[in-house]
Amino acid sequence: MNGxxxxxxxxxxxxxxxxxxxxxxxxxxxxxxxNGGLHFSSTMQLILNMKSLLDKMNLPQSFxxxxxxxxxxxxxxxxxxxxxxxxxxxxxFAVKVVxxxxxxxxxxxxxxxxxxxxxxxxxxxxxxxxxSALADAERTNGKVSTA
Numbered sequence: 001m002n003g004x005x006x007x008x009x010x011x012x013x014x015x016x017x018x019x020x021x022x023x024x025x026x027x028x029x030x031x032x033x034x035n036g037g038l039h040f041s042s043t044m045q046l047i048l049n050m051k052s053l054l055d056k057m058n059l060p061q062s063f064x065x066x067x068x069x070x071x072x073x074x075x076x077x078x079x080x081x082x083x084x085x086x087x088x089x090x091x092x093f094a095v096k097v098v099x100x101x102x103x104x105x106x107x108x109x110x111x112x113x114x115x116x117x118x119x120x121x122x123x124x125x126x127x128x129x130x131x132s133a134l135a136d137a138e139r140t141n142g143k144v145s146t147a
Contacts, residue, residue, distance in 0.1 A: 011059065012096045013050065014112075016088030020134045030086050033057055037086070047123060054097060054105075087112075091137050093130060113137070 014030040016037065025046055028037035031053055040046040086092070092112040099106040104122040111117075111133040120126040
């Protein structure tokens with residue numbers, strides 16, 4: 001891990017969900033650590049990209065070593081960015097991971113379109129909160145598919 005200290009602006013990552021069809025997330029991740037947006041096309045890719053970002057910044061520090069069945073692979077490349085706006089077509093979330101304990105993440109998520117904030121105690125709970133917001137957006141706007 002690098003020894004560089006990062007400011008508070010690095011603690012919040014913006015997740016722009018452009019589509020959510022058949023429960024598959026598709027969108028972009030923004031953080032000051034890298035230029036532009038980082039594309040993801042599945043829930044697993046979102047989680048791996050977030051984990052890789054947190055590992056690279058060492059912010060917050062992980063309390064456990066990463067375990068795997070095979071050698072670790074890099075979850076994203078720095079050249080996988082785009083310059084679209086920081087707003088998702090379906091929903092936009094500001095995620096702040098405060099702790100990485102018990103092999104998961106704890107922090108807060110803000111659904112930016114509705115200015116609603118919730119705390120999460122695990123990566124699963126974060127995903128369930130995002131799913132709930134996307135389902136609400138679909139009921140309200142009819143613009144997201146979660147079938």
